[in-house]
Amino acid sequence: MTLLSIDFETYFDTKLSLTKMTTMEYVRHPDFKVWGVGIRHVGDNTATWYGEDEAEDYIHSIPWEDTKIIAHNAMFDAYILTQYYGVTPAYYYDTAAMARGVWPGQSARLADVAQRVFPDDTSMRKGDELINAKGIVDLPPDIEEQIAGYCIQDVDLTHAIFEELWHDYPEEELELINLTTRMFVEPKLLVDRERLTTYRDQQITNAEQLIKASGIDKKVLSSNQQFTEYLKNEHNINAPTKKSPSTGEQIPALGKNDAGYKQLCNKHPELQHIWDARVVVKSRIAETRAQRFLDACNEDRTLSVPLRYYAAHTGRFGGTEKINMQNLPRGSEIRKSLIAPAGNLVYVADLSNIEARMLAWLADEQDLLQAFARNDDVYSQFASQVYGRPINKNDDPTERFVGKTAILGLGYGMGAAKFQATLKSGAMGPPMEFTTEEAHDVVSTYRTTYPGIPEFWSRATSMLMWTLDKQIYNPPFQYRVFSIHENAIGLPNGMRLAYQDLQILGSQYKYSFRGKPEFTWGGKITENIVQALSRIVITDGLLRIHAYLQDLGGAVVLTVHDEIVCIAPETDATTVMDKIIELMCIPPSWAPDLPLAAEGGFDKAYSK
DSSP states (O other): OEEEEEEEEEOOOSSSSTTTSOHHHHHHSTTOOEEEEEEEETTOSSOEEEEHHHHHHHHHHSOGGGEEEEETTHHHHHHIIIIISOOOOSEEEEHHHHHHHHSTTSOOOHHHHHHHHSTTOTTSOOOOGGGGGTTOSSOOHHHHHHHHHHHHHHHHHHHHHHHHHGGGSOHHHHHHHHHHHHHHHSOOOEEOHHHHHHHHHHHHHHHHHHHHHHTOOHHHHHOHHHHHHHHHHHHOOOOOEEEOTTTOSEEEOOSTTOHHHHHHHHHOGGGHHHHHHHHHHHOOHHHHHHHHHHHHBOTTSBBOOOEETTOSTTSOOEEBTTBOTTOOOTTOHHHHTEEOOTTEEEEEEEESSHHHHHHHHHTTOHHHHHHHHTTOOHHHHHHHHHHTSOOOTTTOHHHHHHHHHHHHHGGGTOOHHHHHHHHHHTTTSSOOOOOHHHHHHHHHHHHHHOTHHHHHHHHHHHHHHHTTOHHHHSSOEEETTEEEETTEEEOTTSOEEEOEEEEEETTEEEEEETTEEEEEOHHHHHHHHHHHHHHHHHHHHHHHHHHHHHTTTOEEEEEETTEEEEEEESTTHHHHHHHHHHHHTOOOTTOTTOOOOEEEEEESBOOO
């Protein structure tokens, strides 16, 4: 296949800008204009600039079905190709995404990546001529010449960075980058605009009614200071306070998730109309999110799914384009407004307890692994030990919830105080009151029942310590499924858990992430490792499922945490769903004894 590097230069001004708009809004705007495009074929010495008068003809002369593209932030350039010019490349490489994978937590901007890859070659630097064209619709010859040179340099840098990175980049990860880009630029999910518009309007009406029912001015409800004064003056209620993380001073604790505010609301149910009004004034998230989905919808009703590859330290996907599709509440109207095209269904599969299973596998906790393999209710089993009597899901939901919170929360070193606060806050379910002694007993029971887990915290700490010892990481030392590198723990798929500028500070470790200091310790390192390995299991399954669905005319269209969302024909839906579950539950070659389980379903909408 033909391989080419590409970069579009497009008109922008103060308002029409990617800093103010999503890619979808920007490219669809009536004033959007392509100034030109830089293209470099493999084998060329440098890129060629095609100006406004040449760009469209040249683009349509390329046999895209046999062409792979390389771009830095491929979602932008590929979106222009597919949605503006109507051409579809065979494959997408993205050097910005690759940079995030190689250097998680560090800037993936072209200028920063070029400096990182070519630190001693000052000729390999990004220019700044683009600012000279801001607000100029039709480029005069002298400005176009500057922009052409700027674009050629960007394309050449992108080409050179790709040549440096792709040789050692895992093939499966490149497939993920390609698929993630395809979800955005070749969308399959549709938006039920009527349903979503109705939902948005209902949210607006509901908010207005709640504010009116409170009898309080909107400005008072939205201001912490004025709301505090209102509570004191009108109801003789002292607002709860908390320590400011930035100043250290006491400030009102009036956020909906603040423990003190939750207690206040529960203490005064007669003021529920005020609490409700405060929530809708401070957070119009449902209304705002619905509008963003409507704005993101393409003209053909498809939704370009914006997933950020390697957004997290552990490789997890994140949200981008002002739409966080990693945070869509189950059963929400927004989920139900995402539908399959005619003749297709939305298939959803979700790995069960993947992190708890992975932790048990790493810690070699055989009893827990066997319980997972038998599909036992491990939450009830542990709760039975805590309460000293048989617990089951139907008869003891509260006690089982304590077991669930313990299994999901205590595996990374959470202590009794944090466990007690977690139950009290209601962060994982209904608020529950536990005494300090009761919380200590649960934590002690967990660590005694699964001694291999706290032992692994110590091994994880040792692994990170080894990354600072040149005698161990040079050449890389193999430990179980990991390899030890300088400031990084190598993963079995060829990626790494990187800890930039790692230092030992007493019992903790300090490293840099996104330009800020982060502190870590045994339990936190274990959490990183578990999440990174779990992510590999999920994405391996995702690629298998996508390959299967392609033969049916379907595709994977989204992944949300441990969930894979697909579009496939509605014919023989049960068989398709069973196959998706089967492909999702194949253990990795490096952990053949890892017991996996998944559940799923299908519907016309993303209703799970």
